[in-house]
Amino acid sequence: MTQSINDDLYNDNEITINTNKEINTSKISFKIDGMSCSACARAAERALNKTEGVSLANVNIATEKAYVEYDSSITGLKDFKSAIKSAGFKLVSEDGKNFSTGDNLFNRFLVSIILATMLFIISMGPMIGITLPNIISPHHNPINYAIIQIVLVIPIMMAGNKFYTNGYKSLLKLSPNMDTLVAISTTAAFLFSFYNTVKMYIYPDYLKQLMDSHTHLPLYFESCGVIIALIMLGKHLESRSKSKTSKSIKSLINLKAKKAILYIDGVEKEVEIDNVKTGDILIIKPGQKIPVDGEVIYGSTSVDESMLTGEAIAIEKSIGDKLVGASINKNGNIRMIAQKVGDDTTLSQIIKLVEDAQNRKAPIANLADLVSSYFVPIVMSIATISAFIWYFVGKSTFEFALTIFVSVLVIACPCALGLATPTAIMVGTGKGAENGILIKGGDSLEIAKDIKTVAFDKTGTITEGNPRLTDFMVEDESYSENYLLGLIASIEKKSEHPLADAIVDYANKFGIEFLDIDQFINIEGMGIKSSLDNTEILIGNSKLMYKNSVSNVEQVFNKYKDRIDDGKSYIYIAIDGKCVAMIFVADVIRKSSISAVRKLKDLGIEVVMITGDNDLIASSIAQKVGIDKYYANILPADKASIVEGLKSSGKKVAMVGDGINDAPALATSDLGIAIGNGTDVAIESADIILIKNDINDVSKAIRLSKSTIKNIKENLAWAFIYNIIGIPFAAGIIYAFGGQLLNPMISAAAMSLSSVSVVLNALRLNRFK
Structure with a gap:
């Protein structure tokens, strides 16, 4: 099909872009300390969204960061800090940059796992043939046997003190979370065991009765200690796995130059990169990284810009040519003037874009958030009802009912559910960044999978744009x-x-x-x-x-x-x-255009071209690259109307353009994809930016979207199925029909491993080709 509108030979004139930004609209991201599950993230997010002047707040449990859009004339960081505190957490970054809180999770885990192992051996050893010294043997000195367990379990509980401070604080605010489940279950086990220890000490007849019956002493200190240790193990493994999901950010940060050579009155002076200011004259010697964005003012060289463009061939640079920070000076000795420094450099903008993308939610995340908000209260109800039924209806012992109560609370922690979406989004957007595909958010990543029509601008997109x-x-x-x-x-x-x-x-x-x-x-x-x-x-x-x-x-x-x-x-x-x-x-057709169109067609996607050129030129270009449908003689301002028309069929439409003349069409489409190296206008108008200027990356972005959303669905399915299977075991339903009763320690191990497995599944996206 060919559509032609009025003769227009002089095409694609530059137009003014109105970004419709409010004057006082600001954005900030900061780290939040104390969150342990999606219920925590939801509570913090709710507190921020209730703050006057906040238009949007997203809290990501995977990155432990908040992303806030707000009116700077009404509110600010002080109010956000107060809101986070009221939710039971702590804002730990005053300037929006991530830094360590000094909370050494590994050392605390190490203490707990060593003491928990000793506690487990002392508690369970006699049952499997391990002989304890008489002074702490349950058969020879049961009081000492109980006291040594108390001595071991208290440091474990102190190492896991965050479970108690956060858990009970959240419970008092009527927003229970994972920490609440751990705190209540282990507190119940500890208090019951401590009560029995005191009872054995005060009432010798009670102790004699227990000894004569040759039953296991009613002590559950080992469950309390091992549960905390195993959950901390899960947290430690989860933390290590999550750190791998953000490797794209770290690799981008590592590209930055650390130092620069200032040229002042004929004298060279080496300074830290943070000390470089706009207008400074810098010397770059062969083999050195270009420290900041700027322009060559003396000399000539060739520069490796593969970190930005992916192009392996070095680019010749001479006086007047632009330089990009973090690219590498290959052979010439040149001087440059610094034009963009600090957060304004192209690389810094790319890093910020990737960080923001990892903080923005995909619509599919709303399902997990909704379930998590109701999940913890429901689990607490199931645990309480199950224990009561077993004790009052099933006529079980109090110890058995307590085991049921603790097991349900521990196994049902919704960590896996909360991690399912954000970890996959982190890996997916990071993988895109590694390959020169900058995805602005989880929402953009999710939409890409549903694209059925891709509309290309011609000049600078299908063609080189250098006539x-x-x-x-x-x-x-x-x-x-x-x-x-x-x-x-x-x-x-x-x-x-x-x-x-x-x-x-x-x-x-x-x-x-x-x-x-x-x-x-x-x-x-x-x-x-x-x-x-x-x-x-x-x-x-x-x-x-x-x-x-x-x-x-x-x-x-x-x-x-x-x-x-x-x-x-x-x-x-x-x-x-x-x-x-x-x-x-x-104009010359891009070498990648023919293969890019073919790959999109292989995915079952309709490809169209929109151009201001006349019908003869449009027809020729479309035929050469394999596009069957095109729109010729279209004014820049009318491209958005064409996109609206394509959307009217009910299909999701992506627009691919240069991010400047095509901004209205990019904004109108379901998914705007900009060709370019991350210019300000492209970043504002597009959802995805292809910094390698290779339109083959359009199909790559769509395939990455499909793989990421598939991974998220796998994670959610795993988390849901795990709880559906685990809770009946923990509640004793399977046991009532002759099955196995789930020990609280096994519940803790299973819960921790479920979270780790979800993160590891998300990391499989790193194998995406």
């Missing part, structure tokens, strides 16, 4: 070719359009002298109107010519139409109402 002037035909012999070329190039030099660059480059090639132009008016979708010494000059398409009553346009077109190649654009030049010349410009 060349191929023919310059002078119609009016009263003007010399050099004069006209100089006049046109002088006007086009004020334009930023790719066709203008081609004309200026052509003039420079022949050493044409540039003139001082009196007037420059850019007419969107048509061309340029200018003047010199009261002479009116028009450069543009037929629309511009007819609008200004240029008389001989059709005559000039017919004279030179045999020169129109199927891939060339053509521009008219008119002086004082008469067409005096015609220029032909050709």
Whole structure:
């Protein structure tokens, strides 16, 4: 199918982008200490969202960070700190940057696991044939046997004190979480065991009765200690696994230069990178990293920018060329002026983009959040009801009912459920960043899997966007070719359009002298109107010519139409109402365009092209790259309407463009994908940015989305199934029908391993090719 709208030969004019930002809208991210599960994250998120002036707050349990959008004239960090504190947690980063809290989880885990192992051997050893010294033997000295267990379990509980402080604080605020389950279950086991120890000491007859019956002493200190140790083991393994999910951020940070060489009054001075300011002159020697973004002011070299573009071939740089921080100077000794430093550099913007992406939720995360908010109270009810039924209806012992109570509370901790989505999003967005695909958030990553139509802009996307002037035909012999070329190039030099660059480059090639132009008016979708010494000059398409009553346009077109190649654009030049010349410009198709279109079609995705070029050029380009449907002669402002039309069929539509002229269409589409190296406008207008300028990455982004969402569904299924299976065992339902009763220690181990397994499953995304 071919659609064509009105003749427009001078295409893709630059337009003004309105980002519609509120003046006081600010964004911040900070780390939150004390969260242990998705219920915690939800409580912190709820507290932030209730803060006046906050428009959006997301709390990510995987990164333990909050992402907040707010009105800076109403609220700020002090209010966020107060809100987090009221929820029972602590804001640990004052400037929005992540840093260590000094809480050494590994050392606390080490203490607990060593003491828990000793506690387990002392408690369970006699039952499996291990002989204890008489002084602490349950058969010879049961009081000492109980006291040594108390001595061992108290340091374990102190090492896990966060479970109690956070757990009971959350319970008092009527928002119980995983820590609440651990705190109540282990407290119940400890208090019951302590009560029996005191009872054995005060009532000798009670102790004699227990000894004569040869039953296990009613002590559950080992369950209390081992549960805490195993959950801390799970937390430690989970923490290690989660640190691997953020390796993309760490690898990007490691790309940054650590030092720079300042050039001041002929003297070189090495300084820390943080001390470099905008406007500083820097020296970069062969083999060194470019410290910040800037421009070459002395010398020439070749620079390896593969860290940004993925292109292995070094790029030649000379005076006036731009340099990107963290790229590598290969051979020349150059000087540069620093233009963007600190958080403003391209690399810093990319790092921030990836961090923000990992903090933004995918819609699928709402399911886990909703379930988690009800899960803990339901589990506490199941544990209490199960224990009561076994004790009052089943006529079991209090010890048996307590075992049921503790087992249900421990096995049902919703850690795996809360980690299912954010860990996969972290790995997925990180994997994308490693491959030059910057995904702005979990929501963008999730939408990509449902894309059924991909619309490409032509200039700078399907084509290289660097057209060349191929023919310059002078119609009016009263003007010399050099004069006209100089006049046109002088006007086009004020334009930023790719066709203008081609004309200026052509003039420079022949050493044409540039003139001082009196007037420059850019007419969107048509061309340029200018003047010199009261002479009116028009450069543009037929629309511009007819609008200004240029008389001989059709005559000039017919004279030179045999020169129109199927891939060339053509521009008219008119002086004082008469067409005096015609220029032909050709753009080159990207090498990756044909394979990119084929790969999208292999995924069952419809591919269309939207361009301001005429139907002849559009048809030729579309045919060469394998696109069956295209829209020609489309003004930049009308591209968004075309996207709306594509969406009206009910299919999810992605728009791929350069992130500047195509911003309205990018914003209108379900998924905006910008070609470019992370410019400010591209970051604002697009959901995904392809910094390698390779449109093959469009299909890669969609495949990555499909793999990530599949992984999330696997994680959620595992977490749900685990609890569905585990709770009946813990509640004694299976035991009632002749099955096995679940020991609280086994429950703790299973709960910890479920969280670790979810994180490990998410890490499988690192194998995505």
